[in-house]
Amino acid sequence: MIMVEKEDLGLSLSLNLFQNTPKQPQPLNLISSSPYFHPLKLSSQQTITPSSDQNSKLGIDVNRLPCTVVECEEEEEAGVSSPNSTVSSVSGKRSLRELDHDVDNRGNISDEEDAETARKKLRLSKDQSLILEETFKEHNTLNPKQKLALAKQLGLRPRQVEVWFQNRRARTKLKQTEVDCEVLKRCCENLTEENRRLQKEVQELRALKLSPQFYMQMTPPTTLTMCPSCERVAVPSSGVGVDASNRHISMAQAHHRALPIGPWASVAPTITHRMFDVFRQ
DNA sequence: ATGCACTGTTAGCTTACGTCA
DNA sequence: ACTGACGTAAGCTAACAGTGC
Known part of the structure; x- marks a missing residue:
């Protein structure tokens, strides 16, 4: 079994193309004249599906159109292939699905298949997917000219290219949302943990039973200086709340006195750095 | 009025897994 | 124990429909 995975923002775009596991019933070749293949239901799980590999060996591309590209372009320009430019049959006009069904009818679909109203879904070939992906990387939206050119290149209807880009944008956005979440x-989680830790620190500090004067004198450090040698924060000597004998210690001295000196000196820089770490992750 | 993009939904198809003979 | 057929659930995605700009 071969799985071709394409990663974009972690989005796995499965490009597996009718490759079956050994346990799966082997698909039979079904040469369909419809642009959409019609799986012939044998049972709830047995399905005759066209193998793109096998069909490609036979020179058959199930995704190829019965009409020419020129016809497709005319169709697109006439607006008939866009469901947005048509209204459902309920409101009087016919949907794309119905229009597609007409194409099927032109392909001499049997009454049995004709009776099957379920919409058919093609599978883009590996090459088609690759080209679409490459184009999407360059620009995730297409102007009408680009859409027509790409559709022509891929042998798809412009509407199909349009739908593919819509779905691709939606998948990208969904994946990005998941990443953001x-x-x-x-x-x-990090902030919760940080909050828990800080609450604990507050409790510990309160437990120090420091005098009210200590806190009256203590001011939160608004400017912190980082020691270049050890990258610890040095607290300004004035107004730190230490006793007079320690007022005028130098940075180096402070360094060797195992800073932080006051409670704010230990908490504030930690918060700052942790916060940064949180958002850097 | 028209066209396009976005969003949500539907349905066809594939794959993995479990069960059973 | 191994194998193949079968059923089912989950995931992917083409196609569709509705809406807003």
């Missing part, structure tokens, strides 16, 4: 979740 993961990031926010991690941020939340």
Whole structure:
């Protein structure tokens, strides 16, 4: 079994093309004149499906159109292939699906198949998917000219290219949302943990039973200086709340006195750095 | 009025897995 | 124990429909 995976933002785009597991019933070749192949139901799980590999060996591309590209372009320009330019049969006009069914009828579909009203879905070939992916990488939206050119190149209807790009944008956005959610979740977890830790620190500090004068004198450090040698924060000597004998110690001295000196000196930089770490993740 | 993009939904198809003879 | 057929659930994605700009 060969699986071709394409990663984009972690999005796995399965490009497996009718490759079956050994346990799966082997598909039979069904040469369909319809642009959409019609799986012939044998049972709830047995399905005759065209193998693109096998068909390609036979020179048959199930995704190829019965009409010419010129016809497709005319169709597109006439607006008949866009469901947005048509209204459902309920409101008087016919949907794309119905229009596609007409194409099927032109391909001499049997009454049995004709009776089957379920919409058919093609599978893009590996090459088609690759080209679409490459184009999407360059620009995730197409102007009408680009759409027509790409459709012509791929042998698809412009509407199909349009739909593919719509779905691709939706998948990209969904994946990005998932990634964003993961990031926010991690941020939340980290902040919760940080909050817990800080609460604990507050409790510990309160337990020190420091005098009210100590806190009256203590001011939160608004400017912190990082020691270049050890990258610890040095607290300004004035107004730190240490006793007079330690007022005028130098940075180096402070360094060797095992900073932080006051409670704010230990908490504030930690918060700053942790916060940064949280959002850097 | 028209066209396009976005969003949500539907349905066809594939794959993995479990069960049974 | 191994194998193949069968059923089922889950995931992917083409196609569709509705909506807003």
